[in-house]
Amino acid sequence: MTQDDSPPAAAQPDRFAHAREAQAVALLEDYVEMIGDLMAELGEARVADIALRMGVAQPTATKAVARLKREGLAVSRPYRGVFLTDSGAELADRVRARHRTVVAFLVAVGVPEEVAELDAEGMEHHVSATTLRAFEAFLAEKG
Amino acid sequence: MTQDDSPPAAAQPDRFAHAREAQAVALLEDYVEMIGDLMAELGEARVADIALRMGVAQPTATKAVARLKREGLAVSRPYRGVFLTDSGAELADRVRARHRTVVAFLVAVGVPEEVAELDAEGMEHHVSATTLRAFEAFLAEKG
DNA sequence: TTTTAAATATAGCCGTGGCTATATCGCATG
DNA sequence: CATGCGATATAGCCACGGCTATATTTAAAA
Numbered sequence: 001m002t003q004d005d006s007p008p009a010a011a012q013p014d015r016f017a018h019a020r021e022a023q024a025v026a027l028l029e030d031y032v033e034m035i036g037d038l039m040a041e042l043g044e045a046r047v048a049d050i051a052l053r054m055g056v057a058q059p060t061a062t063k064a065v066a067r068l069k070r071e072g073l074a075v076s077r078p079y080r081g082v083f084l085t086d087s088g089a090e091l092a093d094r095v096r097a098r099h100r101t102v103v104a105f106l107v108a109v110g111v112p113e114e115v116a117e118l119d120a121e122g123m124e125h126h127v128s129a130t131t132l133r134a135f136e137a138f139l140a141e142k143g
Numbered sequence: 144m145t146q147d148d149s150p151p152a153a154a155q156p157d158r159f160a161h162a163r164e165a166q167a168v169a170l171l172e173d174y175v176e177m178i179g180d181l182m183a184e185l186g187e188a189r190v191a192d193i194a195l196r197m198g199v200a201q202p203t204a205t206k207a208v209a210r211l212k213r214e215g216l217a218v219s220r221p222y223r224g225v226f227l228t229d230s231g232a233e234l235a236d237r238v239r240a241r242h243r244t245v246v247a248f249l250v251a252v253g254v255p256e257e258v259a260e261l262d263a264e265g266m267e268h269h270v271s272a273t274t275l276r277a278f279e280a281f282l283a284e285k286g
Numbered sequence: 287t288t289t290t291a292a293a294t295a296t297a298g299c300c301g302t303g304g305c306t307a308t309a310t311c312g313c314a315t316g
Numbered sequence: 317c318a319t320g321c322g323a324t325a326t327a328g329c330c331a332c333g334g335c336t337a338t339a340t341t342t343a344a345a346a
Contacts, residue, residue, distance in 0.1 A: 013196060013197060013198020014198065015260065015261060016199075017198050018265070019264045019265035022265050023166065023169075030159060054156060054159050055156020055160050056156075106274060106277075109277055109278070109281050110280060111273065115271055116274070118158060121158045121161065121162045121269075122161070122162040123266045123270065126262055126266045127262060127266065128258055128262050131258060131259070131262045134253040135252070
């Protein structure tokens, strides 16, 4: 209208859809990883501990567990501990490994440890398999 | 209960709170950047174009604009275009610069262009000022 | 000028992910 | 074996960020 009559460029909405998608699974990944940690440390994951570590109120953790169960990532009986299914455990392992790689990579390019830990928590969910492999390659040859 | 009686480690819930916080502003950042782009290209940002580029329905874009106005990042009169405030424009510039840096950095460490673009869209919102500086330093000396 | 089409706004719905308050259950203890 | 406490679940609230359907307004065309 002011200076350009070209169409508004039916642009790249997919990029954003993609990021939204990643965000949708991010929380599930965090919860699954945390439950995996708790199972490794304590033998079981209790809702109270999940809530404590995630920094949320207990009913919020309960709701999250319900979602995990719906997604087939966890199982639990009322008033008992929460356990990961096979696919949940597999996801937890992948998430944990990715987290470690991202942190190590950030540190390798000069980010201070604590900052790397903080930033990785949000970044990791958006790191694709391709990018993760690039990080690993970088660490391998520059280690 | 099973093997460890130590307290469940009143862990690092702050990490997650931090990531949640970053997520909260991520969408606002995307909208602001997009509006900045549209203003630069077309002289004004219309809700329809914002919706088109963000890949959302038009009422979703309208709602987002309302939020931007509440946050003091944009202004608009009913049925007219949307414009950024000074602080909105400043934010748009910062976001755009950060986006470019993150993409360039990913490419520099071996991530294919298109993947870098895709991953950056989600990652960038979690890249702290410290990490961004590390990326810039890396690019500078490794250019 | 009147009519119509396109753009914007509004209403109302859904799921997510937080919260507080409260009910219910399980277990250890008395 | 009763009871009380801690852990879990449920109810119900809120804001966000999507959506569709519909009303309203602007702008263009007849």
